[in-house]
Amino acid sequence: xxxxxxxxxxxxxxSYLIPLLQDVQDEFGYLPEDQLKQIAEYVGIxxxxxxxxxxxxxxxxxxxxxxxVIRVCRGTACHVKNSANILTALETELGIxxxxxxxxxxxxxxxxxxxxxxxxxxxxxxxxxxYGRITVKEIPKILSKYKKEEKSKIEQTVGVE
Numbered sequence: 001x002x003x004x005x006x007x008x009x010x011x012x013x014x015s016y017l018i019p020l021l022q023d024v025q026d027e028f029g030y031l032p033e034d035q036l037k038q039i040a041e042y043v044g045i046x047x048x049x050x051x052x053x054x055x056x057x058x059x060x061x062x063x064x065x066x067x068x069v070i071r072v073c074r075g076t077a078c079h080v081k082n083s084a085n086i087l088t089a090l091e092t093e094l095g096i097x098x099x100x101x102x103x104x105x106x107x108x109x110x111x112x113x114x115x116x117x118x119x120x121x122x123x124x125x126x127x128x129x130x131y132g133r134i135t136v137k138e139i140p141k142i143l144s145k146y147k148k149e150e151k152s153k154i155e156q157t158v159g160v161e
Contacts, residue, residue, distance in 0.1 A: 005020070005023050005024055005027060006020075006038070006039075006042050008023070009042075011042060011043075011044070012042075012043065012044040013043065014043050014044065014045050016043065017039070017043055017045070017050065017053060018053065018057075020039050020042075020043065021039065021050075021053065021054055021060060022059070024039065025059075025060060025061065028064075029061075029064050029065060030061040030062060030063055030064045030065065031054050031060055031061065031062055033062075036050050036051055036054060037050075063101060064101070064105070065101065065108045066101045066102060066105050066106050066107045066108035067105060067106055067107075067150065068106060068107050068108070068126055068127055068146045069107075069108045069110060069126070069127060070090060070107055070108065070109050070110065070124060070125070070126050071110050071111070071112045071115065071124060071125040071126075072086055072087045072090065072098070072109070072110070072111050072112070072124050073111075073112055073114060073115040073117070073121070073122065073123050073124065073125075074087070074111045074112065074113060074114075075112075075113060075114035075115070075118065075121075076118075077118035077121040077122075078114075078115075078118070078121040078122040078123060080121070081121040081122040082122060083121070083122040083123075085136055086122050086124060086134055086136060086139070087109075087111065089136040089139045090109055090124075090139060090143075091109065093139055093140060093143055094107055094109060094143070096109055097109070098110060098111045099111075106146070106147065106150055107143070107146070112125075115130070117130055117132060119132075120132025120133050121133070122134055126142070126146065
């Protein structure tokens with residue numbers, strides 16, 4: 001861990017555990033195990049306690065997110081409009097379950113309680129883009145867009161060298 005994160009907090013003060021975890025996650029994008037161990041030692045509490053806090057709160061991630069984060073709304077309006085089918089289709093298409101990241105680290109699939117776009121239910125959000133009144137049939141086309149973008153980035157990088 002970068003010492004600058006730890007040095008912002010007093011040693012052996014467990015009251016700073018959550019802010020420390022937040023800062024580490026901001027730095028790395030998730031909470032690597034070696035960082036959790038260093039936090040435990042610095043704060044002076046057992047690793048299992050730090051791990052317990054990190055897994056208890058939804059804001060913390062123990063694995064890195066994919067390049068594209070797909071959020072499926074499971075709020076009431078979306079539920080009524082069959083967002084469960086959208087989630088199942090995404091899980092099938094990506095070969096992962098909600099809360100997981102694809103092997104190639106291209107997609108992370110998450111569910112959220114509400115996206116706040118009830119008028120266009122069912123809705124998903126990929127990064128900062130919203131897809132409303134989505135149907136199961138549209139899923140392969142939407143994912144294909146992000147796969148093509150990634151392929152194009154890779155080709156540009158290879159072409160630059």
